[in-house]
Every structure is written in structure tokens, then in C-alpha cells.
Amino acid sequence: MRIDVLGAVRALHDDGSPVDLGGPRHREVLARLVAAEGRMVTTDTFVHDLWADPPARAVGALRTFVAALRRALEPDRPPRNPPRIIVTEGPGYALCLPREDVDVHRFQDTLARARRNAAVVNDLGTVLAAWRGPAYADVTGSAWAQRERTRLEELRLEGVELRARILLGSGEGADLVAGLGAHVDEHPWREPAWELLARALYRAGRQADALAALRRARSMLVDQLGLDPGAGLQRLETDMLNGSACLEGARTAWTGPGVRLGPRTTVDVARTLALAGGDALVRSRRDRFAAVRAAERTGDLSLTARIIGAYDVPAVWSRADDPEQSRAVVAAAERTLTGLGLDGPADLRARLLATIAVESRSADLSATELKRAQQAARQAEELARDLADPALLVFALNGVFLQSFGSPGLAVARDRTGAEILDLATRHELPNFAVLGRLVRLQSASALGDLESAASHAIAADQLAATAEAPLVSVLTRWFRARAMAARSTEPGGPTAASAAAHYRAAEGALRAAGMPGLHRGLFPLALLGLRLLHDRPAPTDPHLDWGPYRPWTEPLVLLAQGRGEQARAALAAVPESPRDHMQEAMWCLTARAAVRLGERGIAAHAAAVLRGAGAEHAGAASGMLTLGPVARYLAEAEACARAG
Structure with a gap:
């Protein structure tokens, strides 16, 4: 059994033959169950979503639709055997199908994987090509369907642009020009689309056309909306005019004692990858540690401190992903801290101390190591407060949070830390740490049994993550x-x-x-x-x-x-x-x-x-x-x- 809703709603048997779903209401009931993604849809919700002015026998009509759908989807089910696809659950119904058997779920899951792992870009192209038209195209006049269409269309556009970005980043791109040209014609207000088109034209050796595309985008934004292009488009135009090497994918990297800390160093790339998760997280840890070792070989303590402290990736879990590497990073930070001495730059010392606190979260810490990590967290916080550096303070508070599990029953204290992280990150536009603050508060509310507050933090975290590109x-x-x-x-x-x-x-x-x-x-x-x-x-x-x-x-x-x-x-x-x-x-x-x-x-x-x-x-x-x-x-x-x- 397969169900498709990216276009008109339809169901197909294993052999590809269509299932007769019945009339428009039957298809809408099935579509509403698909939109719930396996969750139960209550009878009251169905009635509200299917009828603007529900008739007196609305519940009875709904049961009739469900019964007909069950017969259509499971024609060979023996009498008195419970249904397996549309099941009764509590006060409503739920759809029980593997996610890969529903096109919209398959699309969303592939998009989520592509955000984490560029290697699945071909799969992303496949699910994008499977769209047959607007989602739930034949479910008209329903507010819930319109909301889903709008949401899924935004995800589709994101998928188109993510695929192009991945292919451009891997050295491809010349063959993307036609598709991206159509994309910007259809969606002329999406600045990322113009940027991708210009990059694809540039990659195809059409520099003049690339600059013309950027000027066209500028003209549309200024003349029709009264807005200047965003920083990304402006920077890209400058890079093209100057023939910047970064357009060819060049990156500053660690090569030995002569290395420098540039705007896009290995550790900076590693930090970006860490937020993507999946295979990128593994690569992130490897690249981060390679940068630390290369920095130590230079003998430059200040440079080493900057490299170690630059990996300020928010951490919400009290067990390290790679305990062995965490211990090695802690050892490098402690060596560097000792070398700098108490008179070393306060900001570098604070970052090293915060790194020690964040990385010292393995389950097998000795009592001495635990005490040292807790002291490092407190010292980093004190230094950061004295320096009045909000970005440094949220990193230090991350260490304070991770070292706040000294005994059972400290959820209230952790919630205070999470609230301060969230406040600082919100006021100073630090989106990744704003996500961390929400997750800390979610955990604390969960620990205290306050599911309503925890749920609100979960919703806010998901919203922040969508803009901060934090799929984890x-x-x-x-x-x-x-x-x-x-x-x-x-x-x-x-x-x-x-x-x-x-x-x-x-x-x-x-x-x-x-x-x-x-x-x-x-x-x-x-x-x-x-x-x-x-x-x-x-x-x-x-x-x-x-x-x-x-x-x-x-x-x-x-x-x-x-x-x-x-x-x-x-x-x-x-x-x-x-x-x-x-x-x-x-x-x-x-x-x-x-x-x-x-x-x-x-x-x-x-x-x-x-x-x-x-x-x-x-x-x-x-x-x-x-x-x-x-x-x-x-x-x-x-x-x-x-x-x-």
C-alpha cells in the first residue's frame, strides 16, 4: 500500500493499481490522517476540519467515511479482524503505515537527512521530482489543508535550494542554471534563490550573466519593495567583481606551523558541521581535533587558545559523544591555560575554562576531575561576567549547565541557567544558544512534571531551529x-x-x-x-x-x-x-x-x-x-x- 498527497490524494496497491477511495470527503479524511503523521486525530478535530457548519449527524457521517476507507484500503481483511491501516485510537483515528510508504513523509524525512548529510543529495532530487503538484491539491476549501499546503511548499522550496547549494558546494552547478532560472522566475522574492542562480552562472563561466542576475535581483527589491539586497547578495556581488577565490570553494585550512586563523578556518567549518549532526558531526570532531593539534605544533599559546575556544558549539547532553577525544581536548586546554598563566588574556582564559567545563562531561570522571571541571565552569562564568561579553558568557553558562548534575534534584537551578542563556542569546542575536536555552528549559520543566511549559519550549525550540539550521x-x-x-x-x-x-x-x-x-x-x-x-x-x-x-x-x-x-x-x-x-x-x-x-x-x-x-x-x-x-x-x-x- 502506498499513499500520495503531493498532488491529488491517491492510494496505490503494491502492484501500482489505484485504490478507489470514494468521494471528496473520503479523500479528505485520508488526507487529514496523513497530515497527522501517525498521531491520533480526534473525532472533534475531524468534524471541525471537515465542516465549517457541522451537520447534526456529522460524527455518524465521519464513521461512514472511515468504514468505507477501511474497506477500500484493506479489501481482503477477514470479518471481525481489527483494521491495520486506519486504526481506532482513543477518541479518534490514526493512520498506521511506514513513513516510506507515504510520499509526503518520505519527502520530509529525506529533506531532514539532507540537512545533516550532503551525501543523500541524489535521494533529495528523487523526492523533489516526485511532486505532482501542490500538496493535497484536490482538498479545496479546507483551512487545515491550506495550512499544510503552505507549510509543505515552503519545505519544497527549501529542498530545491538545499539541493542546489549542496551540488554547488561539491563542484557541480553548471547544469543547475536552467532549473534555478525557472525557480527565481516563479519565486522572485527569495534572495537565496538569486544567490544560487548567480553562483551557478558563475560556475558555468558566465560571469557577466551572474552579475546581471544579481543586478536584476537588486532592481526588483529596490524598485518594487523599497528594500536593499541582504548581506549575502551584496557580499557575493563584491566577491564576483573582485574575482574572490572563495567563489571556487577555496578555504583557509591548517597546513602546518605557518597556519593562520582566517574567517573560514577548519575549526570554523567544524563548528558549522557539528550543528548539522549525522556524519557531519563525526567529521566535525575529527577536523576540530586536527586543528587543535596543528595549533599546538605552532608553539603559539594565544593562537592555540583561540582555536580551542572557537569551538563553542552548544551542548545539551551530559555524556560526551566521543569521551576519548573530549579528554584529549581537555588536556590540550589545560596545557594551554597553564602556559598562558594567570596573567594571560582574560577572554582566552575564559574560553579555555569554558571548554574544559563543556568537554568534561564523560560518565567516568574521577572525583578530582569532576571537581576541577566544576571549578572551571565557575571561573569561566566569573571572567565572562567581568568582561561583559554576552557570547562568551553564554558559552560559559553552557559549561555551568553541564556541570550542574552534582546531585539529584537540581532542575530548578538548571532552569535558572537555561533562562539566562535564553535571555542573553535572544537579546544579542545568538540563535544557536537561544535553541540551547529552550532545550535546557524544556528539560527542566519536564523534570518538574510541567508538561505544558515543556511543550511550549519544544515548539519554540523547533521554530528557532528552523532558522538556525539545527536539525538535531x-x-x-x-x-x-x-x-x-x-x-x-x-x-x-x-x-x-x-x-x-x-x-x-x-x-x-x-x-x-x-x-x-x-x-x-x-x-x-x-x-x-x-x-x-x-x-x-x-x-x-x-x-x-x-x-x-x-x-x-x-x-x-x-x-x-x-x-x-x-x-x-x-x-x-x-x-x-x-x-x-x-x-x-x-x-x-x-x-x-x-x-x-x-x-x-x-x-x-x-x-x-x-x-x-x-x-x-x-x-x-x-x-x-x-x-x-x-x-x-x-x-x-x-x-x-x-x-x-
């Missing part, structure tokens, strides 16, 4: 929405636990492709365990689940679910102290739950003592990505166990 953000906010659904699955009338699990699974698929190895391993099984605990069910026992770094804390409960009590007791005795990170409350709650189930009063008492300061928070929810439920529940059980006997 949507991966994190998708996890938050799955976490919120899991919490609501315990409420009367809420989604089913199975629906919450499906959303976790979908979020896991996006995370695996995002290039964040310090984050994804073990997260999905832990989310499923949390969901089961919310519903008072035993731990999942699927042997294929990869518990990753969380195995020591989850294993006692898994063994108990398998009926292996003595092995569970031995595993509980071997459980280490929880690392001081986003998941520490969750790990302590798992320890408490296992101790209670096994009657281990001493371990229960210890877990209760550690958790006492986190009684107002939700276990695991500081991640913003999953929840085990209120800490207070586990704390009360552990305290009761400790008092027993």
Missing part, C-alpha cells in the same frame, strides 16, 4: 513528545501504552540517524522500561534490547521479570553509584525499586537518602526524553522498605 533539535523535541505521551498514557482517556511505545520507537529511529552516539545507546529500552513501570508492569525481557550504559541499573529488574531472583539479588549488590548526569534520578529510582522488590533494606535506605532532594521531580525526565514517573513514588517505597522489620 527536532530529534530531541520528538523524544519529548513521546515522553509526554507516555505520561498521559496513565490518565483516564489518555493514549494507550502501545501508542506511547510506538512513538518512542519512531523517535529512536530518528535519533539513530542523528549521529549522537553519546546519547542514543540504551535510551529506547530505558524508555520502554519507564513506560512499563508507569503501568506497574515488569521490565521488558527481549534479549535483543541493547541497554547500553544503563545495563547495571536495569539488570536487576530484568532478572526479576525473568523470575531469576537470586541472580537479581547478585546484580543489585554489584550496582555502582549512578553517574552524575541527566539520568541519575532514573538510575537511583531503578535501584530503589529493585531493592524494594528484593527486600534489601540497606540498599533501599541508601537510595532513599540520595533521592530525598529530588522528591519533587520525575525520574529520567531531566533528559526531556523519557520518564519513569514521579521520584516521590520510588522514594516512598524505599523509605517504607528501609523502615520495615
Whole structure:
């Protein structure tokens, strides 16, 4: 089964033959389910979206449309067997098809991958070519469809321009001229389109035509809108007139002792790549470390400090993606800091200290290393405040945030840090750190169980990420929405636990492709365990689940679910102290739950003592990505166990 909505709404069987969907209302019901992207659409929403003035029997008519669609989409389904494509879910319906079987979902997913990884540019060309016309073209007169058409058209234009940008960046481009010429004719107010056309003409050896295109863009903007061209178009025209080497893709790079820190150095490129995620993130780490080592070989301490401190990429997770490299960067920063001495430039010292704080977030830090990292965070913040440098201060506050997991129950303090990051970044136009501030506040609100505030931060983060070109953000906010659904699955009338699990699974698929190895391993099984605990069910026992770094804390409960009590007791005795990170409350709650189930009063008492300061928070929810439920529940059980006997 395949469903297409990029054009008129249609459904096709596996052999390519069309499905008779029925009349316009039937197609609109199917289209509205596609637009929900697997989420449930309530009956009330359907009635509101399908009729401006709903008739008295609107709900009955909707059920008739759904029944007819089910027969059309699953003609061979035996009687009394539940439908598999349009399913009833709570007070509404949901479409259950793999995303690759729906053209609009396939397009959006490919575009998201292309933002992260230029290597999928051919796939992007394929999905762009599959557009048959405006999205939901035959769903007319519906406000929801018009909103979706507008949104998807903007994404299509972005895709056209992203594909051109990638191809131009890889040395191609002469054959893009015709397509980009048509693109600017159709959308003459899109300055990025004019810039791409001019670059393609220049690449084709048509410098005069490239300059003429820029002058045409200028004329249209000035004469018809009264606006000057943006900085990008102006800079491109200057570069063309001056024959700048950057038009041929040249970049300043590290080549040895004679290197210089130019406007587009390796570390600057690495910082840009890091924000893209995926394979680009791996390349970013490699290029960043190569730049640091090359800088150290020059023997120039100030230059080395600038290179190390220039990688001020916002970091929201308390585990490093590459712990070994993080330790190497910290060591280089400490060597450089020692060389500069206390009399060294305050701004360089602050950046080095902030780098130490940000990079020192591995789970295996010794007590001495942890103390040094926390001191570095405080010193960087003090220096940055004295210098009154907002960009430096938000970087230092990023280190403060990452070093604020010293004990359970500090969500309120982290929220204050996130609020200051957001305020500084907003006032001083630092979009990447504005995204960080939103995510920190999302995590803090999630930890405190304030899902309404967390949801508003998620929406704002997604909006900021769209303009800051930070595709990893949507991966994190998708996890938050799955976490919120899991919490609501315990409420009367809420989604089913199975629906919450499906959303976790979908979020896991996006995370695996995002290039964040310090984050994804073990997260999905832990989310499923949390969901089961919310519903008072035993731990999942699927042997294929990869518990990753969380195995020591989850294993006692898994063994108990398998009926292996003595092995569970031995595993509980071997459980280490929880690392001081986003998941520490969750790990302590798992320890408490296992101790209670096994009657281990001493371990229960210890877990209760550690958790006492986190009684107002939700276990695991500081991640913003999953929840085990209120800490207070586990704390009360552990305290009761400790008092027993």
C-alpha cells in the first residue's frame, strides 16, 4: 500500500493499481490522517476540519467515511479482524503505515537527512521530482489543508535550494542554471534563490550573466519593495567583481606551523558541521581535533587558545559523544591555560575554562576531575561576567549547565541557567544558544512534571531551529513528545501504552540517524522500561534490547521479570553509584525499586537518602526524553522498605 498527497490524494496497491477511495470527503479524511503523521486525530478535530457548519449527524457521517476507507484500503481483511491501516485510537483515528510508504513523509524525512548529510543529495532530487503538484491539491476549501499546503511548499522550496547549494558546494552547478532560472522566475522574492542562480552562472563561466542576475535581483527589491539586497547578495556581488577565490570553494585550512586563523578556518567549518549532526558531526570532531593539534605544533599559546575556544558549539547532553577525544581536548586546554598563566588574556582564559567545563562531561570522571571541571565552569562564568561579553558568557553558562548534575534534584537551578542563556542569546542575536536555552528549559520543566511549559519550549525550540539550521533539535523535541505521551498514557482517556511505545520507537529511529552516539545507546529500552513501570508492569525481557550504559541499573529488574531472583539479588549488590548526569534520578529510582522488590533494606535506605532532594521531580525526565514517573513514588517505597522489620 502506498499513499500520495503531493498532488491529488491517491492510494496505490503494491502492484501500482489505484485504490478507489470514494468521494471528496473520503479523500479528505485520508488526507487529514496523513497530515497527522501517525498521531491520533480526534473525532472533534475531524468534524471541525471537515465542516465549517457541522451537520447534526456529522460524527455518524465521519464513521461512514472511515468504514468505507477501511474497506477500500484493506479489501481482503477477514470479518471481525481489527483494521491495520486506519486504526481506532482513543477518541479518534490514526493512520498506521511506514513513513516510506507515504510520499509526503518520505519527502520530509529525506529533506531532514539532507540537512545533516550532503551525501543523500541524489535521494533529495528523487523526492523533489516526485511532486505532482501542490500538496493535497484536490482538498479545496479546507483551512487545515491550506495550512499544510503552505507549510509543505515552503519545505519544497527549501529542498530545491538545499539541493542546489549542496551540488554547488561539491563542484557541480553548471547544469543547475536552467532549473534555478525557472525557480527565481516563479519565486522572485527569495534572495537565496538569486544567490544560487548567480553562483551557478558563475560556475558555468558566465560571469557577466551572474552579475546581471544579481543586478536584476537588486532592481526588483529596490524598485518594487523599497528594500536593499541582504548581506549575502551584496557580499557575493563584491566577491564576483573582485574575482574572490572563495567563489571556487577555496578555504583557509591548517597546513602546518605557518597556519593562520582566517574567517573560514577548519575549526570554523567544524563548528558549522557539528550543528548539522549525522556524519557531519563525526567529521566535525575529527577536523576540530586536527586543528587543535596543528595549533599546538605552532608553539603559539594565544593562537592555540583561540582555536580551542572557537569551538563553542552548544551542548545539551551530559555524556560526551566521543569521551576519548573530549579528554584529549581537555588536556590540550589545560596545557594551554597553564602556559598562558594567570596573567594571560582574560577572554582566552575564559574560553579555555569554558571548554574544559563543556568537554568534561564523560560518565567516568574521577572525583578530582569532576571537581576541577566544576571549578572551571565557575571561573569561566566569573571572567565572562567581568568582561561583559554576552557570547562568551553564554558559552560559559553552557559549561555551568553541564556541570550542574552534582546531585539529584537540581532542575530548578538548571532552569535558572537555561533562562539566562535564553535571555542573553535572544537579546544579542545568538540563535544557536537561544535553541540551547529552550532545550535546557524544556528539560527542566519536564523534570518538574510541567508538561505544558515543556511543550511550549519544544515548539519554540523547533521554530528557532528552523532558522538556525539545527536539525538535531527536532530529534530531541520528538523524544519529548513521546515522553509526554507516555505520561498521559496513565490518565483516564489518555493514549494507550502501545501508542506511547510506538512513538518512542519512531523517535529512536530518528535519533539513530542523528549521529549522537553519546546519547542514543540504551535510551529506547530505558524508555520502554519507564513506560512499563508507569503501568506497574515488569521490565521488558527481549534479549535483543541493547541497554547500553544503563545495563547495571536495569539488570536487576530484568532478572526479576525473568523470575531469576537470586541472580537479581547478585546484580543489585554489584550496582555502582549512578553517574552524575541527566539520568541519575532514573538510575537511583531503578535501584530503589529493585531493592524494594528484593527486600534489601540497606540498599533501599541508601537510595532513599540520595533521592530525598529530588522528591519533587520525575525520574529520567531531566533528559526531556523519557520518564519513569514521579521520584516521590520510588522514594516512598524505599523509605517504607528501609523502615520495615
